[in-house]
Structure formats: C-alpha cells, structure tokens
Amino acid sequence: MRAFIRSRNMCDWEDFDQRQDYVRARLAEPEGERLSPFLLLAEPGVTAAEQRISSEQWMRQRIAAARPERERLDFQFPDRRRSGGPIRLGYLSNDFHDHATALLLIEMLEAHDRAHFETHAFSYGADDGKSMRRRLVQAFDHFTDIGPLSDVQAATAIHDGRIDILIDLKGFTRESRTSILALRPAPVQVNFLGYPGTLGPGLCDYIVTDAFCTPAASAPDFDECFACLPHSYQPRGRRCGLGAAPSRSALGLPEQGFVFCCFNQAYKFTPAVFHLWRRLLSAVPDSVLWLLAAPSAEGNLRNMALAHGVAGSRLIFAPDVSQADHLARLQQADLALDTAPYGAHTTASDALWAGVPIVTLPGATFASRVAGSLLHAVGMPELIARDEDDFFALALSLAQEPATLAHSKAKLANNRLKEPLFDVEAYTRAIETLFATMWRRFQDGLPPVAI
Structure with a gap:
C-alpha cells in the first residue's frame, strides 16, 4: 500500500492504467491487504458502491476487535x-x-x-x-x-x-x-x-x-x-478578511499573462486532469499554472509538461503559508481549475472567497461533486462542466475572453456576500x-x- 500512496504523491503515473485492476482485485479478495478507503476517493473509475465495499472491508476487523469492549462497556441511554x-x-x-x-x-x-x-x-x-x-x-x-x-x-x-x-x-x-x-x-x-x-x-x-x-x-x-x-x-x-494581495513578482508569477491555479494536493492529480491543463497552457500563450508546492512530484510534472511541448518553467509552485497569507495571494490568480475524481473542497471555497472563479467537472461520487455544490450555493452553476471537452471550453473562454472573465469575477464578488454559500x-x-x-x-x- 505504501507504493500505492507514494506513486500518487509523486505523480508517478507509469502504471496508472493498471491501478483500477489492482483496486478491484483487492476489493474482490475476502482476506488480505486492504487499501485505505481514503485512497480510493482519488482513483478514477472507482464507483461510490466500490467505495462503500472498501469502507466495510476496512472496518470489519476493527469493528470485530472493538466488539468485546463494546459489549463490556454496554453503553446505555x-x-x-x-x-x-x-x-x-x-x-x-x-x-x-x-x-x-x-x-x-x-x-x-x-x-x-x-x-x-x-x-x-x-x-x-x-x-x-x-x-x-x-x-x-x-x-x-x-x-x-x-x-x-x-x-x-x-x-x-x-x-x-x-x-x-x-x-x-x-x-x-x-x-x-x-x-x-x-x-x-x-x-x-x-x-x-x-x-x-x-x-x-x-x-x-x-x-x-x-x-x-x-x-x-x-x-x-x-x-x-x-x-x-x-x-x-x-x-x-x-469574517475571514482578505489582506492586500502581494505583487505577482513577489509570488514568483509573471507580471503579465494568464494565471491558472490549482491548490489541491498532488495526489489528486491524474493523467487525464494534467492533460487538460497542458492543453490549456498550449492554447493560452504566456499563461502559467500555479500549483501548491509538492517537492516529490514537481520534477515529474515538469518533465511531463515538457514532453508535450510545454516548458516546465510554466508550472510555478507556491510554498505552504498561513491561511491568511494564502487567501491574500490567491487574489492574483485568474482562474482555478478543479481536479477529478477527488476535487477541491476547502481549496474551492478559498478560491471563491478570494474572488477567483473555479471550473469543475463533477462525477458520481461525493468527493468529485463538492466544488459543484459550492458553485450552486454561490449562484454560479454555469462554471460546472458537463464533460472534459466542456471543461476545456469553459476554461479556455474565460482565459481568452477578458470580458467573460471580468463578468464572472464581478458576479462572484457580488454573490459571495449575498448568496447562501458564506451565510x-x-x-x-x-x-x-x-x-x-x-x-x-x-x-x-x-x-x-x-x-
């Protein structure tokens, strides 16, 4: 299981296509090694029904071990x-x-x-x-x-x-x-x-x-x-205020050009998600992708970008900072891009509170649908994509059409103080x-x- 975790944290996707078979083989075995249900939230193709099976298997021995103590304690109400x-x-x-x-x-x-x-x-x-x-x-x-x-x-x-x-x-x-x-x-x-x-x-x-x-x-x-x-x-x-945004140069960002961002942890990245990001970088000259620092994954991500014609320098990694400093710097992003099937949760509401629209692609699991829930609650469901092509088209239109982005940001600035999300x-x-x-x-x- 450690290798399973390590490869995701490193964005080492050499055997990514075989992971679903490995997961299903573990779920099908009545005994043997169990994968943490938490890991499966980020695995493409794993259904919510399979996540339930994983949770039941993960807890079976633990519940059995707790049963004698539970019977001895016999809590009554x-x-x-x-x-x-x-x-x-x-x-x-x-x-x-x-x-x-x-x-x-x-x-x-x-x-x-x-x-x-x-x-x-x-x-x-x-x-x-x-x-x-x-x-x-x-x-x-x-x-x-x-x-x-x-x-x-x-x-x-x-x-x-x-x-x-x-x-x-x-x-x-x-x-x-x-x-x-x-x-x-x-x-x-x-x-x-x-x-x-x-x-x-x-x-x-x-x-x-x-x-x-x-x-x-x-x-x-x-x-x-x-x-x-x-x-x-x-x-x-x-009540969480937004401090003054540092300059782009202070953040290691170019003063000009479009800034895509995703502050989800690297284990949520997948080849399909990264492929969409690379397409956007290729389609939007002088754009950059601003990511959370991930020392074990940064080399792999830059090499994969370069292998597909995108300079590794266009991936910019931000250090871990306090929440207040993070919200302040987020204001320098133009558009947040969600991951799938484990999407943005706190990082999505961070972006929305900082005035940064987020494009998301919900799936069929709870973990994949949170950003969509937040967008509904802030009155901006138009940023929820139907499929990968729609995700690309939505993000591209916001990146290439300044008026469209300005309208989205103005709507968000108004809605975050009036719609239910932050009430x-x-x-x-x-x-x-x-x-x-x-x-x-x-x-x-x-x-x-x-x-």
Missing part, C-alpha cells in the same frame, strides 16, 4: 429518551488547530444557539499554540483533550459527558480514530465534513450532505442516512434543525431516516 435542556453536541477530531477543517467550522461553532445546544470538543490533536486553537477553545462550551486516552477511555469520557449527538470530523483521513465510534458512546453518531464518503456499517447513523453532493439515487452507496442541508453541506463564514448564520440554523430532528427521532424511539 435510557434516561435520555425524554430528557430536556440543550442538546449536547460532541465534535470529535484531531484538527482543532490551524487546519482547513477548523477554518471551515469556526464561525459555525461560534454561531451555535447556546440556548438549545451545548457544544463539546473531544480533541486528540496537538495544541499548535496558534490563534486558531485559542479561538476554538473559546468557541466550545467544553473542550476536552482525549489525546492521551485509549479508545476505550475516550469513549467512556464521551459517554460520561452525556453527549447526545457525536459528530465525527475525520472519517478515514489521516490520524483518525474511528474505533472510538465503533464503541458507540453516544445515542446518535454523525459523519460530517471531514470525509466525503461512507464510513461503513455501525459507525454513524447520518452523514451531513446536500442534494448535489449526494443525489437521492446515491443513497444505496452509503451506510449512513442522508441529512441534507438546503444549499451546500460545507460551512464557511464571512454562516443561516447555515448554522439549518444544521441545528437537522441535529434537532435526529435527536427528536431518537427520543421518540424511531430509527434514523433520510432528513
């Missing part, structure tokens, strides 16, 4: 069927610091209605000492560090804290602790924000989503019931309605259903 007072929300994550998840969540957490919801953080990540960590600690009613605790001890702390709804923000992403969920320390458990796919059976009752990310017909691909928000599932507020107050009230419905069903003795 009989006294909460008719309990009054605020609903206790427990947020479980290791990203309560300067992290993309925290950036998305912070204003929603601060906007929670404290008369009806009591918020608890269960953190197993490091305290980085930065201002976001301090802000998060203040945003919650209670902040508990469960990092030193075992899964059993952590689950016991959640249960003893009388958490009504446990909200997991990690899924199968890096350093997650899904085994805590397997112990079922809360009456209702929710998959939210961190992982765009199912976690498999027995972990979460609901997944917070929207009708674009997960159309109703995709429900069989999820073990969780859909809890759908009216616009986009992704929270984001309007965190309305978003918070909507997700609280979902949480209240989940809790009411539990209190009434009813099973989870799509809401």
Whole structure:
C-alpha cells in the first residue's frame, strides 16, 4: 500500500492504467491487504458502491476487535429518551488547530444557539499554540483533550459527558480514530465534513450532505442516512478578511499573462486532469499554472509538461503559508481549475472567497461533486462542466475572453456576500434543525431516516 500512496504523491503515473485492476482485485479478495478507503476517493473509475465495499472491508476487523469492549462497556441511554435542556453536541477530531477543517467550522461553532445546544470538543490533536486553537477553545462550551486516552477511555469520557449527538470530523483521513465510534458512546453518531464518503456499517447513523453532493439515487452507496442541508453541506463564514494581495513578482508569477491555479494536493492529480491543463497552457500563450508546492512530484510534472511541448518553467509552485497569507495571494490568480475524481473542497471555497472563479467537472461520487455544490450555493452553476471537452471550453473562454472573465469575477464578488454559500448564520440554523430532528427521532424511539 505504501507504493500505492507514494506513486500518487509523486505523480508517478507509469502504471496508472493498471491501478483500477489492482483496486478491484483487492476489493474482490475476502482476506488480505486492504487499501485505505481514503485512497480510493482519488482513483478514477472507482464507483461510490466500490467505495462503500472498501469502507466495510476496512472496518470489519476493527469493528470485530472493538466488539468485546463494546459489549463490556454496554453503553446505555435510557434516561435520555425524554430528557430536556440543550442538546449536547460532541465534535470529535484531531484538527482543532490551524487546519482547513477548523477554518471551515469556526464561525459555525461560534454561531451555535447556546440556548438549545451545548457544544463539546473531544480533541486528540496537538495544541499548535496558534490563534486558531485559542479561538476554538473559546468557541466550545467544553473542550476536552482525549489525546492521551485509549479508545476505550475516550469513549467512556464521551459517554460520561452525556453527549447526545457525536459528530465525527475525520472519517478515514489521516490520524483518525474511528474505533472510538465503533464503541458507540453516544445515542446518535454523525459523519460530517471531514470525509466525503461512507464510513461503513455501525459507525454513524447520518452523514451531513446536500442534494448535489449526494443525489437521492446515491443513497444505496452509503451506510449512513442522508441529512441534507438546503444549499451546500460545507460551512464557511464571512469574517475571514482578505489582506492586500502581494505583487505577482513577489509570488514568483509573471507580471503579465494568464494565471491558472490549482491548490489541491498532488495526489489528486491524474493523467487525464494534467492533460487538460497542458492543453490549456498550449492554447493560452504566456499563461502559467500555479500549483501548491509538492517537492516529490514537481520534477515529474515538469518533465511531463515538457514532453508535450510545454516548458516546465510554466508550472510555478507556491510554498505552504498561513491561511491568511494564502487567501491574500490567491487574489492574483485568474482562474482555478478543479481536479477529478477527488476535487477541491476547502481549496474551492478559498478560491471563491478570494474572488477567483473555479471550473469543475463533477462525477458520481461525493468527493468529485463538492466544488459543484459550492458553485450552486454561490449562484454560479454555469462554471460546472458537463464533460472534459466542456471543461476545456469553459476554461479556455474565460482565459481568452477578458470580458467573460471580468463578468464572472464581478458576479462572484457580488454573490459571495449575498448568496447562501458564506451565510454562516443561516447555515448554522439549518444544521441545528437537522441535529434537532435526529435527536427528536431518537427520543421518540424511531430509527434514523433520510432528513
């Protein structure tokens, strides 16, 4: 599996066409090596149904291992069927610091209605000492560090804290602790924000989503019931200001020429995506492609560009910087280009908040449809492509027609302050309605259903 990961991080695509066969061979084996479901989100041709199979296989042994402890603990919740007072929300994550998840969540957490919801953080990540960590600690009613605790001890702390709804923000992403969920320390458990796919059976009752990310017909691909928000599932507020943009030269960009950008991580790149990017660079003289620094992949990407007639120097790699500095520099981009099948999530809303339109090509999986969801919520669905040819044509028209780009940017500048995408107050009230419905069903003795 390490070689599988390494080749994607390096953009080493020599055997790319054989990867689907390798994935399906692993899924077909009842035993043997398991591929992390997270890896499959970025694999072209892997369906949402296959992602569900992967999640079930990945968790099967872990759930079996947790079963004796779960039976021993035997968490019960009989006294909460008719309990009054605020609903206790427990947020479980290791990203309560300067992290993309925290950036998305912070204003929603601060906007929670404290008369009806009591918020608890269960953190197993490091305290980085930065201002976001301090802000998060203040945003919650209670902040508990469960990092030193075992899964059993952590689950016991959640249960003893009388958490009504446990909200997991990690899924199968890096350093997650899904085994805590397997112990079922809360009456209702929710998959939210961190992982765009199912976690498999027995972990979460609901997944917070929207009708674009997960159309109703995709429900069989999820073990969780859909809890759908009216616009986009992704929270984001309007209080994050935009600093003055540095000059292009200070960023290593040419002062003249069109700047395409993609700040997704390199493992999301595929040969098909890179081929589209190369075509755009070839069709737009003096344009450049601005990417996030990826030391292990940069040489391969430049060599592949050169092999197809595009100078490697037209790929410009930006260093990792603070969120504030990133949003400031993003304003120097002209157009963001999405990846597929694992598209832009936080990086898409970053671009939109910074006033940069993004062209996306949604597929059939949650991970591929997030940028499309954001574009609907900001009132710009015209930037959602139907297929690869349409993606190329959309991006090319914006790059070659200054008036078209200016109109798109002006529309975005207006919409981001008026459309639902960044309206965190309305978003918070909507997700609280979902949480209240989940809790009411539990209190009434009813099973989870799509809401």
